[in-house]
Amino acid sequence: MRAAIFTIDSGAYKAKAESAAASALKRMLEQVGLEVKAAGLLPQEREVVSSVMRQLSDSGSVELILTTGATGYMEGDCAPDALSDVAECMLPGIPEALRAYNLRYSKKAVLDRMAAGIRKGTLIINLPESAKTAKEDMEYILPEVVQVVENINL
Template identity: 65%
Template sequence: MKAAIFTLDTGMYKAKEESPAAAVLKRMLVQVGFEVKAAGVLPQEKAIAASVFCRLADTKAVDLILTTGACGYREKDCAPDALMASADRLLPGIPEAVRAYTLRYTKKVILDRSAAGIRNKTLIVNLPDSAKAAKEGLEYILPELVQVVETMQV
């Protein structure tokens, strides 16, 4: 199983910083058998992110794309929009489950617009930007993500 992890954050992208959230997610994916083929920071631009998602899915370079950040209500928060522009089908239950799980800890999650979907046979999932929230969200849904990826490879 192959994965890619991208943080959408223009400031981090311009400063060439690495994402703490992406590092945590990478460790978690490797522990369950994923090979992380790509990880990095992208600017908060819908067209760029959607293009990257489409290219990776259409070339079958990865089976799973995780994003962190840019899932809020501000105009520049484009991760869900990029996902929806690139997905063939949406899987609304994934972000709904993460939001319901996270609601126990903070009401701020009601402002989250994360999405999940499939393009070709690649699963794409938006996660929160903080390392702690992204880790908790992925821990909660990881068994189901592995199941989806394994099922689509058949």
């Protein structure tokens, strides 16, 4: 399975900084045998994020796109909106399960707007900005992620 990972953070994008969350996810995915074809930063601009998701999905170059960050309710938090712009099928159970899982640590998890959906054989999932939480969330749902990707690409 081929994946792409993007952190959505305008400040880090402008500073050309490293993303701890993307790095943690990349290591974790590679350890379980997934190939990370792209990883990087994107500005908090809905049109840019949706364009990248659309391009990667439509090209067939990856079967999984993970984003970290920009899942809250503040201005600029556009990851779930960008995903809903491009998804052909939303998968509300994934973010619902992750929010419930994250409530173990913080009641603030109820404020997260993570989303998940499918576009042209590509599963797209928004994850939190925290490297620790994003990695733990992905580990929690990895078997289901693999199953979804295998099923939509039969």
